[in-house]
Amino acid sequence: MLQRLPYLHNKKGSLCQFLSKVAFSKKTKVRLCKQLAKNAVFQGMRCSCPENGAGCLRALLAEWDGKLLNASAIGRQLGVAHSTAMSALKRLAQQGDVRILPSFDRGRRPLLYVAGSLLGSWVEAVVAEILKAAPESGFFWWKTRRVRQIHLLADTGRRRLGFCFSPVGMPQRKDRFPLHIACRRGLIHNGYVLHSGSGAWFFRPALFELPFADFVRKSDYWINPQDPWTEVRRINLASDAALARLFSGT
Numbered sequence: 001m002l003q004r005l006p007y008l009h010n011k012k013g014s015l016c017q018f019l020s021k022v023a024f025s026k027k028t029k030v031r032l033c034k035q036l037a038k039n040a041v042f043q044g045m046r047c048s049c050p051e052n053g054a055g056c057l058r059a060l061l062a063e064w065d066g067k068l069l070n071a072s073a074i075g076r077q078l079g080v081a082h083s084t085a086m087s088a089l090k091r092l093a094q095q096g097d098v099r100i101l102p103s104f105d106r107g108r109r110p111l112l113y114v115a116g117s118l119l120g121s122w123v124e125a126v127v128a129e130i131l132k133a134a135p136e137s138g139f140f141w142w143k144t145r146r147v148r149q150i151h152l153l154a155d156t157g158r159r160r161l162g163f164c165f166s167p168v169g170m171p172q173r174k175d176r177f178p179l180h181i182a183c184r185r186g187l188i189h190n191g192y193v194l195h196s197g198s199g200a201w202f203f204r205p206a207l208f209e210l211p212f213a214d215f216v217r218k219s220d221y222w223i224n225p226q227d228p229w230t231e232v233r234r235i236n237l238a239s240d241a242a243l244a245r246l247f248s249g250t
Contacts, residue, residue: 070109130219166193190223
């Protein structure tokens with residue numbers, strides 16, 4: 001798992017530094033480091049803790065990126081009570097290291113995103129762009145009765161926008177299906193599948209598949225698009241031109 005997440009090895013902030021931020025005592029810090037040192041996730045990793053070698057807390061949180069938050073399970077992995085783990089996560093959220101996203105439907109657990117991950121960085125970028133246009137916006141996640149999940153639901157006060165992310169490869173029909181359900185139920189006004197490719201598509205009534213970079217570049221337009229066909233055509237023409245230059249060698 002760690003080999004697939006190279007950014008973890010370069011992140012500043014070891015376990016002991018994190019524990020200092022949340023004001024744990026030295027005795028508690030040493031105990032937590034010993035607990036983490038026994039965890040197989042952290043084998044071969046070291047931190048700057050002078051008392052003993054252990055792993056980075058972010059490596060542990062990487063297991064929970066994009067998953068429902070379970071403070072009890074995280075607490076068991078750390079060897080602390082769930083209330084202590086939840087308190088630490090809230091402090092990390094205040095520092096911008098993680099985002100704890102509540103469910104739009106009451107009764108479901110919140111979703112956890114790690115800011116340093118690919119998925120988490122996309123969520124943070126979209127949140128930042130929406131806050132520029134609508135500072136009072138609220139952010140949630142939503143899921144159908146089954147497993148169809150909207151990664152991010154933004155409520156600007158006037159409109160509700162749903163986002164699904166496909167950071168690797170081109171999106172598939174299943175990626176926009178939860179947005180279609182939410183739009184049909186009147187839960188969202190616009191739905192977006194943001195991907196790492198270069199093509200754009202528009203599906204009625206108000207569903208878009210867009211390159212992530214294009215959405216961020218013109219987020220003020222896409223939040224309330226007036227002529228989506230024209231902008232989709234522009235993106236695809238630019239993509240075709242880039243491919244033509246690539247194959248022609250110019």
